[in-house]
Amino acid sequence: MITELARIEIRDAGGVFAARQLGREVAAELGLDHQDQVRVATAISEISRSAVVTTQTAAIALGADRSDLIITVTFGNELPAEGSRTAARLMDKATATGTVLRMVKRRPANLRPDLPAISGRLAALFPPSPLDELRRNNADLIAALDDLRQQQEQLLLVNAELEETNRGVMAMYSQLSQELEQTNSGVVALYAELDETSERLREASEAKNRFWANISHELRTPLNSIIGLTRLLAEPESEGLGPEQRRQVELIRNSARTLLALVNDLLDVAKAESGRLHADPATVQLPALLSRLRGLVRPMTEGRPVEVIISDEGAPDSILTDELALTAILRNLLSNGVKYTNAGEVRLSVHVDGPRLQIVVADTGIGIPASHLRQVFEEFYQVPGVRRGGTGLGLPYARRLAGMLGGDLTLTSEPGAGTTVVLSLPHGPAAAGTVLVADDDPAFRQVLRGLLADIAGRVIEAEDGAAALAAAQQDDIDLVLADLRMPGLDGMALLAQLPASVPAIIVTGLDVVPPPRAAALLRKDELTSERLAFAIRNACGGAS
Ligand code: ADP
Numbered sequence: 001m002i003t004e005l006a007r008i009e010i011r012d013a014g015g016v017f018a019a020r021q022l023g024r025e026v027a028a029e030l031g032l033d034h035q036d037q038v039r040v041a042t043a044i045s046e047i048s049r050s051a052v053v054t055t056q057t058a059a060i061a062l063g064a065d066r067s068d069l070i071i072t073v074t075f076g077n078e079l080p081a082e083g084s085r086t087a088a089r090l091m092d093k094a095t096a097t098g099t100v101l102r103m104v105k106r107r108p109a110n111l112r113p114d115l116p117a118i119s120g121r122l123a124a125l126f127p128p129s130p131l132d133e134l135r136r137n138n139a140d141l142i143a144a145l146d147d148l149r150q151q152q153e154q155l156l157l158v159n160a161e162l163e164e165t166n167r168g169v170m171a172m173y174s175q176l177s178q179e180l181e182q183t184n185s186g187v188v189a190l191y192a193e194l195d196e197t198s199e200r201l202r203e204a205s206e207a208k209n210r211f212w213a214n215i216s217h218e219l220r221t222p223l224n225s226i227i228g229l230t231r232l233l234a235e236p237e238s239e240g241l242g243p244e245q246r247r248q249v250e251l252i253r254n255s256a257r258t259l260l261a262l263v264n265d266l267l268d269v270a271k272a273e274s275g276r277l278h279a280d281p282a283t284v285q286l287p288a289l290l291s292r293l294r295g296l297v298r299p300m301t302e303g304r305p306v307e308v309i310i311s312d313e314g315a316p317d318s319i320l321t322d323e324l325a326l327t328a329i330l331r332n333l334l335s336n337g338v339k340y341t342n343a344g345e346v347r348l349s350v351h352v353d354g355p356r357l358q359i360v361v362a363d364t365g366i367g368i369p370a371s372h373l374r375q376v377f378e379e380f381y382q383v384p385g386v387r388r389g390g391t392g393l394g395l396p397y398a399r400r401l402a403g404m405l406g407g408d409l410t411l412t413s414e415p416g417a418g419t420t421v422v423l424s425l426p427h428g429p430a431a432a433g434t435v436l437v438a439d440d441d442p443a444f445r446q447v448l449r450g451l452l453a454d455i456a457g458r459v460i461e462a463e464d465g466a467a468a469l470a471a472a473q474q475d476d477i478d479l480v481l482a483d484l485r486m487p488g489l490d491g492m493a494l495l496a497q498l499p500a501s502v503p504a505i506i507v508t509g510l511d512v513v514p515p516p517r518a519a520a521l522l523r524k525d526e527l528t529s530e531r532l533a534f535a536i537r538n539a540c541g542g543a544s
Contacts, residue, residue, distance in 0.1 A: 050083020216267035281534035341365030406538035438468035465489025
């Protein structure tokens, strides 16, 4: 049931204000909140205005039932479409029937206002003067402004919250990046520590090598004296020695010899490790070298059922290599073969395999368990349980020497059946396609050109680093021979700018250590065709 609270007739613009004021008053009386009061007032104002604009009358009745504020507008002629639509938008519900528009606004459910009393109060209030309504209008505007301000404040609040969140995110981010930074600096510190450790290790290893080099040297002198003196003592013509004393002197002499061999091993390894070992290549007569080896090995087998066979069948007459190093490698391998063979044979054979020379030392000895195969190349490593004198330095030294000769050493073994070690060395003439010679001395370029005659397919000359670099960009270069001291771009700078795929050999008058980028360093005053060929073969390979 609807209780009518107020009613107003619109005839002109003046009525619009009154209607607005009335709508607002009714809404307030019914307990609608401020915004809804404004909405109702505005809806009525719009309806009234549209009636005035379309030059017709409108009767507006405001009433209420239990849940709603109900506004019923009856137009004189027709429903003004635009005004009705605007008004309807401000209300909860609007229905049009003919010229009647019915609009509804829900009112607060918890309030039970005294409707007749409201009706009485409204009657007393109206009709008001247009000025009053203007004042009220202003107040409405101010209220609307307040609303806006509130909304703005809310926005600011939201903004502040957003900022807070932002700050949180930023804090988290900075914490994360701090952690990352800490982790990173930890990693950096770790690497620095690693560098330091490896530097210390390197220093320790150098110190160890220096120590061995010195001590070996110091030990050798008195040992040689002992050996010499015992030899004198043991001579048959020396007098004053009983048979037992003679035997003891012989024992001293043997021990001193063993000790000297050990010291020599240590000296060799220390030298090899300190990088002071350089190949001095020359043409080596291989059969002669092999026969010398036979002589060296014979005493090792004395009184033991082991036969050493050194065959030169299929061996080339000569080989370009370092004779001392090659002899040391093979003596080591043969001595191991004899040492670790209780009964049977040790056989050395030579095969030419294209540009490689393979020297194989195979024994029928105790062999090496697979799990120790790798370690036997480590310094001082000896397979547990089979120690037979020695130092554990032979194989690592032999492998190092093989590397110095441009070759390598591989070992295969079967426990109980024997061990085979293969030394593979570069063999045959050196060969390089196009060689670029960079040297500011034209006379020396001429010398190199001569030495390269049998090695290089083509020689290009450059008088400094820049010219060499330009030439290297223009042509496919297989090898660079570079002087160190050149005007402008010097040898080091040239090497740094050359493609890494082009091997380079330094040929210099300076007494310096070879830079890592160089495959070899040759001294001009010691240059021979053999040294040059050896270096080129190791850098580029040979003619196959
Ligand atoms: P060592 O002075 O002990 O012979 P090496 O470095 O020459 O030292 O060899 C390391 C170890 O490898 C030896 O101690 C031995 O256990 C094993 N080994 C080397 N050569 C042979 C071989 N021909 N047969 C069996 N074992 C070998």
